[in-house]
Amino acid sequence: MADIGILAATKSAEHPVYRMIDGPRGAKPKNRFSRANIIVYGTLFVVALYYALPLYVMIVTSLKGLPEIRVGNIFAPPLEVTFQPWVKAWQEACTGINCDGLSRGFWNSVRILIPSLILSVAIASINGYALSMWKFRGSEVFFTILMIGAFIPYQVMLYPIVILLREAGLYGSLTGLVLVHVAFGMPINTLLFRNYFASIPEELFKAARVDGAGFWAIFFRIMLPMSLPIFVVAVIIQVTGIWNDFLFGVTYISSPDRYPMTVQLNNIVNSVQGVKEYNVNMAATLLTGLVPLVIYFASGKLFVRGIAAGAVKG
Amino acid sequence: MTVENASVSIKNLDLSFGAVKVLQNLNLDIVDGEFLVLLGSSGCGKSTLLNVIAGLLEPTDGQIWIKGKNVTWAEPSERGIGMVFQSYALYPQMTVEGNLTFGLRNARVPKDEIKRRVARAAEILQIEPLLKRKPGALSGGQRQRVAIGRALVRDVDVFLFDEPLSNLDAKLRADLRVELKLLHNNLENTMIYVTHDQVEAMTLADRIAIMKGGKIMQLGTPAEIYGTPQNKYVADFIGSPSMTFYDGTVDGTVMKIEGHDLPLGAYQFTNRPGPGTPATIGIRPEHVMTGDNLRSAPYQTDITVDLVEPMGSDTLIYCHLAGQPFRFRMDGSAVVRKGERITIGIDPARASIFDKDTEERL
Ligand SMILES: Nc1ncnc2c1ncn2[C@@H]1O[C@H](COP(=O)(O)OP(=O)(O)OP(=O)(O)O)[C@@H](O)[C@H]1O
Numbered sequence: 001m002a003d004i005g006i007l008a009a010t011k012s013a014e015h016p017v018y019r020m021i022d023g024p025r026g027a028k029p030k031n032r033f034s035r036a037n038i039i040v041y042g043t044l045f046v047v048a049l050y051y052a053l054p055l056y057v058m059i060v061t062s063l064k065g066l067p068e069i070r071v072g073n074i075f076a077p078p079l080e081v082t083f084q085p086w087v088k089a090w091q092e093a094c095t096g097i098n099c100d101g102l103s104r105g106f107w108n109s110v111r112i113l114i115p116s117l118i119l120s121v122a123i124a125s126i127n128g129y130a131l132s133m134w135k136f137r138g139s140e141v142f143f144t145i146l147m148i149g150a151f152i153p154y155q156v157m158l159y160p161i162v163i164l165l166r167e168a169g170l171y172g173s174l175t176g177l178v179l180v181h182v183a184f185g186m187p188i189n190t191l192l193f194r195n196y197f198a199s200i201p202e203e204l205f206k207a208a209r210v211d212g213a214g215f216w217a218i219f220f221r222i223m224l225p226m227s228l229p230i231f232v233v234a235v236i237i238q239v240t241g242i243w244n245d246f247l248f249g250v251t252y253i254s255s256p257d258r259y260p261m262t263v264q265l266n267n268i269v270n271s272v273q274g275v276k277e278y279n280v281n282m283a284a285t286l287l288t289g290l291v292p293l294v295i296y297f298a299s300g301k302l303f304v305r306g307i308a309a310g311a312v313k314g
Numbered sequence: 315m316t317v318e319n320a321s322v323s324i325k326n327l328d329l330s331f332g333a334v335k336v337l338q339n340l341n342l343d344i345v346d347g348e349f350l351v352l353l354g355s356s357g358c359g360k361s362t363l364l365n366v367i368a369g370l371l372e373p374t375d376g377q378i379w380i381k382g383k384n385v386t387w388a389e390p391s392e393r394g395i396g397m398v399f400q401s402y403a404l405y406p407q408m409t410v411e412g413n414l415t416f417g418l419r420n421a422r423v424p425k426d427e428i429k430r431r432v433a434r435a436a437e438i439l440q441i442e443p444l445l446k447r448k449p450g451a452l453s454g455g456q457r458q459r460v461a462i463g464r465a466l467v468r469d470v471d472v473f474l475f476d477e478p479l480s481n482l483d484a485k486l487r488a489d490l491r492v493e494l495k496l497l498h499n500n501l502e503n504t505m506i507y508v509t510h511d512q513v514e515a516m517t518l519a520d521r522i523a524i525m526k527g528g529k530i531m532q533l534g535t536p537a538e539i540y541g542t543p544q545n546k547y548v549a550d551f552i553g554s555p556s557m558t559f560y561d562g563t564v565d566g567t568v569m570k571i572e573g574h575d576l577p578l579g580a581y582q583f584t585n586r587p588g589p590g591t592p593a594t595i596g597i598r599p600e601h602v603m604t605g606d607n608l609r610s611a612p613y614q615t616d617i618t619v620d621l622v623e624p625m626g627s628d629t630l631i632y633c634h635l636a637g638q639p640f641r642f643r644m645d646g647s648a649v650v651r652k653g654e655r656i657t658i659g660i661d662p663a664r665a666s667i668f669d670k671d672t673e674e675r676l
Pocket residue numbers: 331334336354355356357358359360361362363510
């Protein structure tokens with residue numbers, strides 16, 4: 001018996017026979033084709049396909065000429081790749097009276113997005129910081145009211161806001177729309193920032209106060225450098241929300257000259273004159289979706305980390 | 315001011331969170347250069363008191379004086395205090411040097427002065443090699459040193475510590491405890507130190523304030539707190555294992571408990587009670603005499619050993635005395651077995667006697 005022990009100790013790893021003598025050791029070997037694996041990966045594959053297929057069809061169609069589309073096989077790759085639909089969608093497609101393509105809507109959307117984004121993230125982060133670190137009398141009530149705001153359906157507020165904007169002389173302007181976006185982004189972003197800051201140890205805040213830092217110094221020099229992930233989350237939420245918005249754009253902008261990209265896209269795709277140019281429509285849609293897509297790709301990892309960090313404590 | 319050389323004075327301090335009274339009419343004078351420990355069980359208001367002194371919490375009523383100035387309404391940074399927290403509370407995105415200098419930069423201290431102070435603090439705490447690191451790359455002990463350094467560079471009169479060692483492991487805690495004591499000996503600052511660890515309190519303190527429910531139960535030197543606890547709470551709280559208490563009556567020079575009459579000849583009464591006063595006597599496990607020491611014991615009795623708990627340096631014996639579980643401490647080298655009958659001696663002069671109703675020392 002002693003011999004076996006010695007053998008096992010010296011040679012066990014290499015030789016199957018010794019391995020049998022020795023019994024299990026190290027990591028347990030896994031069966032790649034176990035039933036559980038097949039089910040999990042199979043499901044993932046099907047779901048991935050389900051999501052990817054429409055995108056594939058759109059890309060392929062947008063690269064075909066109209067004659068090729070009329071042939072009818074929507075899954076077939078283009079025989080002759082053409083970027084003409086993309087150029088047309090960007091520069092020439094007609095929406096009502098204007099025939100300068102989506103580019104106009106794109107720049108409108110940028111002009112709406114940038115100030116809305118900066119304002120809403122800046123205000124929400126300061127709100128969240130103040131509500132979690134500098135609790136004042138009534139701060140909880142204030143926060144509750146803000147949260148109730150998050151649960152009121154948009155539809156209810158559409159018309160009252162039209163009146164408000166009209167009284168303020170901002171109805172129909174980009175500024176008015178920016179203000180609406182800032183207001184509607186406020187509850188969710190404030191909640192996000194408040195929860196994130198609440199998860200930062202209180203003693204850190206106390207230490208900074210003993211070190212003579214005031215409201216702004218603590219915010220800019222202690223809290224901001226620690227909160228990149230949550231800022232990324234807020235930026236993503238706001239960019240996608242504002243860029244994809246259709247309802248506010250169509251409600252609060254009065255002239256087609258100033259429509260955001262989504263509204264313009266709708267007008268292109270739904271225009272009834274002439275033939276349906278599927279390739280141009282597909283290209284236009286893809287162009288419109290490009291901005292959120294780029295944001296996702298650029299910040300995916302940070303986004304996940306930020307969501308996790310913000311969700312830990314309430 | 316009530317005390318001539320008081321460094322910190324707390325006057326009639328009240329603090330409530332809504333209906334919850336956390337501190338009640340608290341008065342405390344801390345002498346210049348003193349090491350004062352606030353000791354008490356969890357939730358008794360130690361941290362709250364420290365935060366009020368630091369200016370991080372507003373009192374409901376009362377005043378805080380530091381160095382002869384009423385600082386009740388002053389900002390934390392204006393009070394001449396430095397504070398060290400249990401969780402270290404280092405700024406994670408700054409280097410150690412950034413952490414040390416943050417407060418000084420806020421106060422617009424000149425650059426060369428900052429350099430001088432950081433160098434001094436780093437030398438005292440032996441953290442020079444760590445200055446360029448971020449807190450994330452430090453061990454717990456190193457982090458706490460940096461946190462102490464952050465208070466040190468502020469060049470303040472009063473240091474406040476809120477359980478600075480309780481996140482460290484036992485060995486490191488003992489090491490840093492000694493370092494803190496040395497630091498205090500060198501600097502001779504006033505230090506106020508919150509803990510719920512008796513050993514830390516006894517070893518570090520010039521004076522200990524025992525707190526309970528937002529009140530100070532006793533304020534005194536470690537020897538006073540240990541030797542002559544002013545009330546039953548303090549007597550029970552200090553000492554590990556704690557005292558055993560017996561209810562009985564004091565009759566002149568005898569304390570009568572069930573089946574035993576303890577002679578009180580040498581006991582120093584604070585206020586001598588009348589005959590037949592109901593009282594409680596508390597006996598410390600380490601004050602029970604055995605073996606050769608028995609000769610000096612004013613009172614002797616026999617017990618049967620129930621349980622032996624060897625702890626190395628000494629041995630705890632569990633038994634019954636006067637119909638109640640009783641434990642005492644023997645030398646670690648003593649050989650005692652369960653079931654054995656041994657003679658023990660009690661010196662009531664070293665015990666503590668409390669009024670049964672008020673629980674105040676007699
Ligand atoms: N913000 C607050 N609101 C209400 N009650 C509070 C608040 N902060 C503390 N308390 C209460 O005040 C009491 C004292 O708290 P404190 O933090 O001073 O205790 P402590 O003595 O430091 O205890 P520990 O040893 O656990 O740190 C506790 O009963 C606590 O529940």
